[in-house]
Amino acid sequence: MTLTDLTVRKVVVATMYGKERAFGPVLAKRLGWDLVVPDGFDTDALGTFTGEVPRSGTIEETAIAKARLGAAETGLSLAIASEGAYGPHPHFPFLGAGLEIAVLLDTHTGRVIREHILDERPVYDHITYGSQTELDSFLDRIRFPQQTVILRNQGKTDKIFKGIQDRDSLGTALIALSKSSAGETILIQTDMPAHLNPRRMESLGLLAEKLADRLTxxxxxxxxxxxxxxxxxxxxxxxxxxxxxxxxxxxxxxxxxxxxxxxxxxxxxxxxxxxxxxxxxxx
Structure with a gap:
């Protein structure tokens, strides 16, 4: 089945972080597609937001690599994958922004269709731990615990607490980092995997609409x-x-x-x- 004919029904979405919840409803409604998620799929092998595994290529190259792996894992000819990059806004560097890219790969022809979206109001933030008042203000701003957080000693990746979504776990992580690296700054930042970042999942839903627009x-x-x-x-x-x-x-x-x-x-x-x-x- 090639991309000149969209009557195919099963398409793989290469994700381990629930992105089928963003792409699935849109593509089912617009194209009649049933998205398949590979069992035990590990996209972290291609790079992590927290830096333990560096991303070796651009976000587009990484998205295409994910799609190829997803297609190979399932044997399906059409594969969707996405990748995001968050940092300073390209035109207003004092503001944050997030670039999300989605690709649809046809393994029969090698053809790739791309779409992207720029989120100018991402939930992408961090603080260095100082006082409880500052911490509470930060957590309220990012809408914790729906938005989870990461704790680490600044500049280090050997001891990281990810996916923290309750106050008890947050306190435990703070104590552990304080004891293991006395005197070092503790960094608290928003978690960025899609299933832990509601704003990012919302952006992926908008990206799915844009991809459907292009495909039709x-x-x-x-x-x-x-x-x-x-x-x-x-x-x-x-x-x-x-x-x-x-x-x-x-x-x-x-x-x-x-x-x-x-x-x-x-x-x-x-x-x-x-x-x-x-x-x-x-x-």
């Missing part, structure tokens, strides 16, 4: 599924001086089968850039 969009030239946004055209002109800026003036949609391209306008209808975003007006 056919190429106007060859009728293959997956036609959609792959790049942008820079050069939106400044409303003040008319100089081209680094902002996108439009979108480029393309097909991964026949390479057909289509130039599309910005979806938000913005026709001119604010002078504050112009390198000439605001160097």
């Amino acid at each position: 969009c056919k190429c106007p030239a060859c009728d293959a599924a997956g036609f959609g946004l792959t790049d942008t055209r820079k050069g939106l002109r400044c409303a003040g001086c008319g100089h081209p800026t680094r902002l996108a003036v439009g979108e480029i949609w393309s097909c991964t089968v026949c390479s057909h391209l289509s130039h599309q306008p910005r979806r938000d209808g913005l026709a001119e850039a604010d002078p504050g975003q112009c390198e000439r007006c605001n160097p």
Whole structure:
């Protein structure tokens, strides 16, 4: 079964952290797909958020590697996988952001359809342990215990307490870290696996919708599924001086089968850039 025909019913989702709960309902409703999760699947072998296993490639390469492993494990020809990266916002580095990428791999043809979403309000935060008041404020802010936390000595990965979701376990971890590494700073941070981070699971649900949108969009030239946004055209002109800026003036949609391209306008209808975003007006 290839991606020019979406009547396939069983598709593997390569996850060990419950991502089928985000992708499954959307793809069942939109495409009639039944997602299969491999038994005993270990995606941590490709990298962990806490750093014990470094990720060897980009998040897209890691997502594709997960999909290949999932397909090999189940024998199914179509495989979905996703990968996320969290850190400073690409345009506002004092804010956090999360990039989530999903791929659909057709093992018969090697074709990959990609989709992504940028979460500009992730639950991605940390504090160094100081006082109980500061800790309580942090836990309230991230909505603990629905959002779990990690405790570790800052800069070390040899002693980590993950998936903490109750006050007793939190206290036990604090005591253990204080005794084992006297005088070292204790770092408390949000846990990032999807099943322990409700905001991330919500983002994956939105990503599933975007992936379904792409899969139901056919190429106007060859009728293959997956036609959609792959790049942008820079050069939106400044409303003040008319100089081209680094902002996108439009979108480029393309097909991964026949390479057909289509130039599309910005979806938000913005026709001119604010002078504050112009390198000439605001160097």
